[in-house]
Amino acid sequence: YSVDRYVRLHQTSGSSGELPLRWLDTAESWEWWLRIWAEHVYRAASVTPADRVFLAFSFGPFIGFWSAFGGAERLGALCISGGAMTSEQRVRSILDLGATVLLSTPTYALRLADVARGMGVDLAESSVRVTIHAGEAGASIPATRDAIEAAWSASSFDHTGMTELGPTGFSCSARDGVHLIESEFIFEVTDDGELVATNLGRWGMPLIRYRTGDRVIVSREPCPCGSPFMKIVGGIQGRVDDMFTVRGVNLYPSQVEDIVRRHPGVAEFVIEHRRERRMDEVALLVETSAASFSAERLEADLRQALGVRLDCRVVPAGTLPRSELKSRRIVHLGE
Template sequence: MPSDTVTLAQRQSLRYLLDSVRGSNAFYRRKLDGIDFEPDAGDLALLPFTTRAELQKDQEAHPPYGTNLTEPVEDYRRFHQTSGTHGRPMRWLDTPDSWQALTDCWCTIFTAAGVGASDRILFPFSFGPFLGFWVAFDGASRLGAMVIPAGGTSTLGRLQMIAENAVTVVCCTPTYALHMAEVAAGHGIDLAASTVKSLIVAGEPGGNIPEVRAKIEKAWGARLFDHHGMTEVGPVSFECHEKPGGLHINEEHYLAEVIDPSTLQAVPDGTPGELVLTTLLRKASPLIRYRTGDQVILTRGKCACGRYYARLEGGILGRVDDMFTVRGNNVFPSAVEAILRRFDEVAEFRLTVFDRGPLAAVQLEVEPVSATIDARSLCEKVSRTIHDELHFKAGVTPVEVGSLPRFEMKAKRFVRK
């Protein structure tokens, strides 16, 4: 659809959404009380933001699910909850209609990556309460693909499942894709010669960090596709086959804005800011102008793939609250990871920031791939590169091989003290 048609469809969906929540959703009935807003052409700034903090407060005041429910609780069939990385976990419910909308999003993610009914898709993680596992699995089933759950087994066991079942697509975090490659190399398994043609990654910014992407694609001999979403919002974005290096917002389902997190005012397209989302078709448990905390650069126009959907250049650049400042330099952890991934001698790392106002101190632990590596020389090279490119000094120290944790889900390499 051309962009004006997309906008028209969004505004129509927004009207339906607002009519629904004003009628039966206690949370948004309170928030929207007294606000005069015309959905077809009104300024979105007239609608209030929704924040994670107020959703958490609402669930604490009205346990267990809060009041952001448009239908009677008996009509909900799906329960999920957030990871709690940024506070107390939030519980989230979906009706069959809302769940259908979410699986529609995953069908778009898969088809944009060239995945279809002939594929065999491996899900190498233990299914927990997070939404992403389940909705991706159901979306793949709707496409007619073979879906292979690989929870409850080791990384080596999952690699064997890939070989034995001629798996063509793997869904995981960028961190776990790298860890699987590390384990494969340690057991003499040539991943690049496997049947896997594509990896769809999410959960971290790594999929659109060029150095991370290059390392994964080289190890697997396969194309990487990035994606991002959240339990409370759903599967938001996808990477098209024709133009890597960015994420399309699925604008049939999401209305996207970008604001300055300090002034809360909209920023021009192409300017960094915080992503704000309205879930247009998940009416049973909606979010209106939800501040995601994700730092993005949004652009518009026709993509090489033919879509007019808004595009996040470079994907998710980082979390607004993860940015740290060292002697006037604003730095995201993803910028440090981009440097680390250039060094083939680095197996894993951990970044600790000691907040002391403008004099924040940065400590970086680096684990080499082998005990034969000159760890001291490696750390000196890493420190020098960080200073040259990010303009601050980090204390870089080596740690023993195998001593840093490995992650199946979201990596926790960034520590703030």
């Protein structure tokens, strides 16, 4: 198409350290985005026109926030932007405006709950009944999902998508994975488990057999929710470039997170990975609000579950970075 056919430009976050990718949409391809949100993502989470949808993001150039907002608007729900607000202001807005649906990253949902507790507010008593998450695998990690649901007293759902591809998947009431939207994409899985996708409705800037970088295990077993789409079992395992090795064992941050989130009081964590004398050394930095937190107990649980030892260190509150965007769970350090 000529440039004058395009009506929107968005870009990736560049969180992997590379330059951001910029992507164009025509009016028709943008409508395709919003239709998928309304007919698949929101429907699977039982969001209706009667809901009040609060989007806890700053509305920058990243497409996910805008498409989620537009999809809720297309559905007929009341859309509430949380842009240009502090976390405290967002908590207050959620309460004052009677929001019933929250959209955020999984980590930021837990962060809002921590902030609310500091304000003397229990978000489990708010009107929020559904939370939908993207940007991280957390909503498909049982321990993280359980923590979010306990903090908000709400049902939590996962959503997958990419700026380059579009909204690719949603979790359902079965709570055991993410359905891939095969009516809008052609999906393939390589021999080493990488998801490959072709989008069918983004004609202005399409992708054919695009390597997503996501490691998955898929199943075509019938789902109790009735969806005909195949499912990523347990959600995305991890990114190809996020895998790290400890004593010959390949691991993903999501495996570590599932153990870490089972320990009450963990506020934030980061995995530090470095090579020393041709050996992989991994440290787990943990912030905790629990006075009696045991790093030794966490180390033991990780060793039992993963088969390797991770050096766990408790760091002072406020040491680790926070973001309403994707949290960087692993930091690769040089020798």
